[in-house]
Amino acid sequence: PFVVTDNCTGCRFTDCVEVCPVSCFHGDDDRVYIDPVACIDCAACVPLCPVQAIYEDLDLPEEKEHWTEVNAxxxxxxxxxxxxxxxxxxxxxxxxxxxxxxxN
Ligand code: SF4
Known part of the structure; x- marks a missing residue:
């Protein structure tokens, strides 16, 4: 699944949520998270994030790997x-x- 990382915090541009075909974004007051059970790995949300916060879990840089668990x-x-x-x-x-x- 895809994972929303630290750059999302304090942003909430949320262009990502409207393109997701399976509505797997959830949010609090500061940011959004992807439900890994619902995500179908389409990658549609990735280019819409202006702060490049969304990664496929397998491509996460090491320092961001903990975000997989946080999203889940x-x-x-x-x-x-x-x-x-x-x-x-x-x-x-x-x-x-x-x-x-x-x-960009
Ligand atoms: Fe939704 Fe596709 Fe992004 Fe997963 S990769 S969160 S299914 S838009």
Missing amino acids: EKAPTLPKIIKKQPLLEGAEERMEALGFSRD
Whole structure:
């Protein structure tokens, strides 16, 4: 399955949630998580994340490997997010600080 990693925290651009064909995103106040049981590995969400937070679990850099477990544990406990959410305050600045822009 695909995994949402640290760059998502404090962002919530949530372009990803609307493209997912099986609605496997769940969210809290800060970020989203993918339910690995529901994810069909289509990769449709990956290019939509402006902060490149989404990886296939097999491709995770070593320092991000723990996010597989975090997504699996958190997603089932949280509500599904299927519509784009209001952007969190400071998200645009955060994206720029991480070296990303809406165009990459
Ligand atoms: Fe949904 Fe496909 Fe992304 Fe999995 S890889 S979360 S099924 S859009």
